[in-house]
Structures are given as structure tokens and as C-alpha cells.
Amino acid sequence: MTQSIEETRSxxxxxxxxxxxxxxxxxIAGRMLGxxxxxxxxxxxxxxxxxxxxxxxxxxxxxxxxxxxxxxKRVAKPGDRQDYFQLAENPYAKMLDYYxxxxxxxxxxxTDTIEKIPADEAVIRARVTAYADFYKSMAAALTKISKDxxxx
Amino acid sequence: MTQSIEETRSxxxxxxxxxxxxxxxxxIAGRMLGxxxxxxxxxxxxxxxxxxxxxxxxxxxxxxxxxxxxxxKRVAKPGDRQDYFQLAENPYAKMLDYYxxxxxxxxxxxTDTIEKIPADEAVIRARVTAYADFYKSMAAALTKISKDxxxx
DNA sequence: TCTTTTGTTTAATTAAGTTTGAACATACTG
DNA sequence: CAGTATGTTCAAACTTAATTAAACAAAAGA
Numbered sequence: 001m002t003q004s005i006e007e008t009r010s011x012x013x014x015x016x017x018x019x020x021x022x023x024x025x026x027x028i029a030g031r032m033l034g035x036x037x038x039x040x041x042x043x044x045x046x047x048x049x050x051x052x053x054x055x056x057x058x059x060x061x062x063x064x065x066x067x068x069x070x071x072x073k074r075v076a077k078p079g080d081r082q083d084y085f086q087l088a089e090n091p092y093a094k095m096l097d098y099y100x101x102x103x104x105x106x107x108x109x110x111t112d113t114i115e116k117i118p119a120d121e122a123v124i125r126a127r128v129t130a131y132a133d134f135y136k137s138m139a140a141a142l143t144k145i146s147k148d149x150x151x152x
Numbered sequence: 153m154t155q156s157i158e159e160t161r162s163x164x165x166x167x168x169x170x171x172x173x174x175x176x177x178x179x180i181a182g183r184m185l186g187x188x189x190x191x192x193x194x195x196x197x198x199x200x201x202x203x204x205x206x207x208x209x210x211x212x213x214x215x216x217x218x219x220x221x222x223x224x225k226r227v228a229k230p231g232d233r234q235d236y237f238q239l240a241e242n243p244y245a246k247m248l249d250y251y252x253x254x255x256x257x258x259x260x261x262x263t264d265t266i267e268k269i270p271a272d273e274a275v276i277r278a279r280v281t282a283y284a285d286f287y288k289s290m291a292a293a294l295t296k297i298s299k300d301x302x303x304x
Numbered sequence: 305t306c307t308t309t310t311g312t313t314t315a316a317t318t319a320a321g322t323t324t325g326a327a328c329a330t331a332c333t334g
Numbered sequence: 335c336a337g338t339a340t341g342t343t344c345a346a347a348c349t350t351a352a353t354t355a356a357a358c359a360a361a362a363g364a
Binding site for chain 2: 343344
Binding site: 003012102109116117123148 | 155157160163164167171174176189190192244247248254258261262265268269270273275276279280282283286289290293294296297300301
């Protein structure tokens, strides 16, 4: 089966949109991320709405989310009033940092619980601690990868 | 603020229920996981429904999900017709394996796309490849932690 | 100043996922 | 065998999240 590069691009964008839902991104934000991974050139706010066939409101929301996660950046273009967007530098390191941060919060929540467990409940303490450690080691591992990527 | 261990347990269970939603588990399955982390003893199907105050149908669905992820195991108790459940051995290694597997699928999907990109589109190829590599390294890192945990 | 463009916000709608409850199948008990 | 207990399935109800469309605010041009 042969397909044009436009078809491949469009397929890729939709694919990332679906997969993004797995890690808590709205579908539109995921499609947008796919688009930015593919395209080097910055894209105008209005073009995003047209290319992805969604409302401007959705673009506003999705760009905000991706900016919060530091995956894209908003840039200006001389001679155009519109906002332009493109993939951030080291986006994958940023993504890892975000995951690590989330895992860290989870670990902290569990640690809060551990402190409330009576000292004589050694078994429960041990079990909940093992759970917290799990999040701790995951966060540490992702942070490590992030730093490796940053050195590139 | 002082609270009984029952209150702490209940708070923990609800907390895990909420956090579980972050990684794609239904709330009830999350609460169940929290319960199993806390309690050493196996718990009967019917007791789960009562303790978590949900329908038997929900227990059936949630146990299925947690079994599929290999986080809990179903055991029998002599003298009781009910199914009993408890946390699996090395549950956190299993959890990591599950994540790694998911990431691997994602990477494979992206790799499928890469193969469709014309060879002369070097920039696009490089960008999409970087994205695939990101998933690859994450999967590898989690697999590594999993093996470390297994050695325990 | 008046109009247009641009991006955000909010309320309403739509879509997606979760939970329940009833029906069902199976296995056990007396 | 009849009756009860157990766990699963599935359609419907419910809940939550995503998306749109319209109202709005700010800035730019005419």
C-alpha cells in the first residue's frame, strides 16, 4: 500500500491523538502534539484550528495545556498578529520531568499516609512503604533519563 | 489531629482510588488496589462489595482488570465457596512491566509511521524517530527497575 | 471612533467512560 | 431435585470530561 506523505502525516497526527489519551491529554492536544512533532515550522493559531478542524476555543485550551507541560512554545512572527506555536526545545526531557513530578506528588501523598500509621503496625507500614518506594524509584528513573536527554 | 487506624486505612483507600484514575484505572479498581496494599489477608468477593460499598458487578469488573494487570490474584479458601483475592507477588514489578509493555506498543506504532516516511524527508524522519526513541528509552528504564525489584 | 482580528472564557452540548441492577449461568447445599 | 449462593454479562442510568459556540476583552487598522 502506497500513500502520500500528506496521508502519512495525517495518519500520524490522528494516531498520536488517540495515544495521548492514555497519558491524560485530551485528544485534540494529542493531535496537536503529533502535528508539532512532524512539522518543523511554527504554525499560526488560526491554521491549527483549520488544519485540525476544531473550534478556536479548543485550540486555546489545547495550547494552554501543552504550554503548561512545556511541550510547545508560543512565538511571534513579524508582520502577523497571530500567535505561532512550535515544539519546545528538548520536549521529551520536559515530558519526562512532568511525569516524574506527577509521580513525586503521588509518592508524597502516600508518604503522608505512612506517617499516620501507628508504629506498632509494622506490617502495614512496610506494605504501604513498599508502594511509596515504587513511585519513588519510577520518578528517579525518569528524572535520570530526562537528564541524559538534556545533555544532548 | 489524631485519627484511628480504620480512618487512616479508609482515607488511604480513597486516596489511591483517586490517584488510580491518573493511570487509566477505574476508581473502584483503584480503591480495591489500595485495600489490597493495606491488607495482608485475602478478602472475599462479597466482603469487597460490602467494604467498598459498590455493586457485585463492579467488583467483578474491577477484579478482572486488576487480574489482567497481574496486580492481584484470586485464591480459594477451604470451607468457603467465595473467591478470595489478595495482592500478587511482586506487584510493583508487574505494574512496571505493564507500563513498559504499553510504552512498547506506542513505540511500535510510531515506528510503523517512520517506515512510511520517504527516505528523502530526512528532517521529518529524524523528528519522528526522536519521538519513538523517547518511548523506547522510557520502556527500557521501567523494564530495568522491574528486574531490579524482581531480584528482591 | 468604529470595525475587524485575535485569543480566552463560560455555558451548553456532546461524547466517553463508569457504575449499577437485573438477568443469567454455574455450582454448591440440603 | 429444589433452592440458594456465587460470579459474570449487558443494557440502562449516571457521572465526568471534552468540545463547541457564543459572548467577551484586548489590540490593531482604517
